[in-house]
Amino acid sequence: SEAEGRSVAGSLNFNAAPDAQTLYKAMKGLGTDEQAIIDVLTKRSNRQRQEIAKSFKAQFGKDLIESLKSELSGNFERLIVALMYTPYKYDAKELYDAMKGERDNATLYVDIALALQDAEALYAAGEKIRGTDEIQFITILCKRSATHLMKVFEEYQKLAGKSIEDSIKSETRGSVEDAMLTIVKCTKNIHSYFAERLYHALKGAGTDDGTLIRVLVSRSEVDLNLIKPEFKRIAGKTLSSMIL
Known part of the structure; x- marks a missing residue:
């Protein structure tokens, strides 16, 4: 299913x-808006x-991957380009499982052995060596399902x-970090991620109106009511009270 094959929930609207x-x-003119x-x-x-x-x-007559x-x-380019490619290996596994007939619910089933293998691969690529094999992180974070990644993070x-x-x-460091x-946060709790973005946009001197408007508009018809409790947990006050 599509839900099993993606590392983030995607946009419903x-x-x-x-x-x-x-x-x-974001890519037009001098400099690139990496955050966008x-x-x-x-x-x-x-x-x-x-x-x-x-x-x-x-719209623009250009190939998006080539433009990116x-x-x-560097590794930021590799990560973003990795997000753009279809995860062929995963698709092949899905086809194989579909042809086998009845199987575990895709959104609930996690291959524990593979999750442990992924966790070990991440540990070996980061904490265990001098320097970091960021490609290993990129591959696993971009190609695995959210259900699977939750178990990987636990292990x-x-x-x-x-x-x-x-x-x-x-x-x-930098944009790769x-x-x-962002992928980890969205995998663990998409609502907490957006609540955190709103909180940082509102706190401190001045308000980041661009972020505030983007989040409120993009989530207003999707899950804003689920973001509000997370915002209150993070900020200690309601979203409405900080906006008004």
Whole structure:
């Protein structure tokens, strides 16, 4: 199922055209708005990212992956490009399981052995060696399902004695770190992630109106009522009281 094959929940109120326009604007002119690219691509399912690529080509006559490659660099480029590719191995497994007949519910079933193997691979790629094999992190975070990743994160904590987030923070830097942490947060709790974005937009001197407007508009018809309790837990006060 699509739900099993994606590492983040995707957008329920999805329209590829404005997403493609956001990406185009993020890469147009001098400099690149990396945060805008992260905000779009890490919040969409793989199927939705493929639709964005089609819309990007139709609107601007350019290949989205090639555009991303030309504007980005290093491991951040590798991570973002990895998000754009269809996870062929996963699709093959799904076809095989479908042909076998009756099977476990895809959204509940987790291959424990594979989850432990992934956790060990992440530990070996990060905490266990000098330097970090970021490609290993990118591959696992981008290609595994949310259900599977939750078990991987649990097993990783046992192995490393620290959370996957703490390891990412200590082992990576810059845009790669931001994108990885976004994927982990969205996998664990999409509502908590958006509540945190709203809280940071509202606290301190001045207000980040751009973030505030983007989150409120994009989630208003999706899950804003589920974000509100998470916001109160993080901020200690209601979202309404901080906006008004």
